Amino acid sequence: MTTPAIPPTAREVRAAAPASAASGAPAGLTVAEVPTPVPGPGQVLVRNQYFHVYAALRTLLAGSVPGAPYPGLNPGDPLFGPAVGEVVAAPPDSPLGPGQLVLHPLGWREYAAVDAAACEPADGLPDPVAYLASGATGYAALTQVAPVRAGDTVFVAGGAGAVGSLTGQIARLLGAGRVIGSTGSAAKADWMTAELGYDAVVVRGAGPQTGPLAEQLAQAAPDGLDVVADLVGGEDLQAAVATARAGARFALIGALSGQLGGGAGVTSAIQLDTFQLIVKRLTLTGYSGGHDPALVREWRERFGGWLRSGQIRFPHRLIPGITAAPQALDDVVAGHHHGAVIIAL
Template sequence: MPTALPGTAREVRLTAVPGGLPAREHFTVVRTPLPEPGTGQVLVRNRYFLVFPGLRTLIGGEVDGVPLPPLRSGDALFGPAVGEVVAAPADSPLRTGDTVSHLLGWREYALVAAADCTLLDDTLPDPVAYLSVGSAAYGALTRLAEVRAGDTVFVTGAAGAVGSLAGQIARLLGAGRVIGSTSTTEKAERLVSELRYDAVVRRGAGPIAEQLAEAAPEGIDVLLDNVAGEQLVAALGAARQGARFALVGALSGQLAAERAGGSAPVEIDAFRLVVRGISLRGYAGADHPEMEKEWTGRFGAWLRSGEISFPHTRIAGIDRAPQALEELMAGRHFGAVVVEL
């Protein structure tokens, strides 16, 4: 017998646009009436949703070029989620009990257009792994940087959601040496012991350029950059002839309190780009629509064989979601951050 649905459900809303980085006091958890799906819609009970730094940009309102709308005071937050269909019209392509992913996280129940849901199967052994952002790392390393056997690869922001997978992917693609950057000694130790990084440079432990020169005395062939700023400059100084740089994020600017989340200016040496033949390209998943399916297939096989892990932190309960976002922006977690409902 089907379980009766509640009359109300909770969601996280933005209560005020902050002047700097958002903190838990800028959000509230409210109860709203549970909607019924109409034509072309389904009701999904969310099981997990991703806490991601891109919310900083949406809250700051600098969304030029970003394929998502800004968040205003009073809006419910949104983002990648995995859940179970609990109600659907008779003519829906989805059925009650289907597991789906969609972009209306940050709420316990989501009314979603069926066309905006992706039906999930057992390609990945754990449904929460569908919230990984590894497709960006995989796409950047295979389509832009084109990692080759024996390459020395430098991954900035190596302990984040993208970086914690990027180093593992680079190794599986044949990299000979993988170097990461992070902010704490504890994270650096975990990168080496758990994720097989060969060396780690640490923000706050001295000039990044000097640390990188010591970690890669013969230079680097590939950069997978999540940070920009000083770390991008240091990577240019360490680049070998023909190095390939793939930029996935720019957290140094995006998470700067004095900015609004949509810019990350940095001064680089254009002459070095020219004389060393360095390619410098930004990765956009929309430019590679085939990537998600390819990545999911390889990710599932690697997970089942034990060749890769999905580092993530699970936060229990929607009430803790605003705090989880604040902690993510402060760099307190390792890997992806997922709220489990």
């Protein structure tokens, strides 16, 4: 196969306007044609093949959260995030060479000039797209932050999305006895039990027939919860605290209800009954990215093994073309997708 010539211009997705607080408002992105980047010292030029469309961009477009690991995005800024691509130009002394597939942080563009040190070879998993799986987050949560023990009942709040669809499966593989998820629709709940192995799924806003989330969760976990991987906050976290057993461990990973729930997307305030935290001696621990390299290596090794043996699936939807990316982000925010959403270039 011959490598296509490097074109003089290429497209990238940019923030166009500050995110609106209105629920369901478009993220306000544009696709711009720009000169193809020229790699500087220590950099390689990568032609992107896939990049991840992720919900946290809603917060970065709204100005970010103080202390967050990633900066906010201003109008005109190109978006960024995990991507897999092929190195098409590298200096002679680079550890990377043309033709090599790499994972790197400069998605949302057709070509990226990336520090070689920020690239990780993407050749160990059965499919390069699997490098865009958000599983390291759930794996860190359930092995280091709120470790799962054999037989535990685990609740994954937000169990259908990019992180959650893997976290539920990871909980099972780590020995959980019962795995419960939450989602926003009955159709997704059916998919989660049929395809992801959840024992039960509770549905936010399900209406009078099914009842409030807290009641559904109490029914789904009659003996209580041992471990909670929380990607939502809001009523999911309130219900989890009410349903927790004494000594339960919570990993607070995400705040989708605050990020996507119609507010500005940068706060996620809720009321918790602190008597419950006290009398049940609950541990709530925040987890914020910056995976340590040893953990990522361990995750990749186990993920690769689980994929090869068919014990885990990577639920994702491939959407072709960079021009589809702005709508894809709006659809992720609106909850129209299952699993991870990935643009294929």
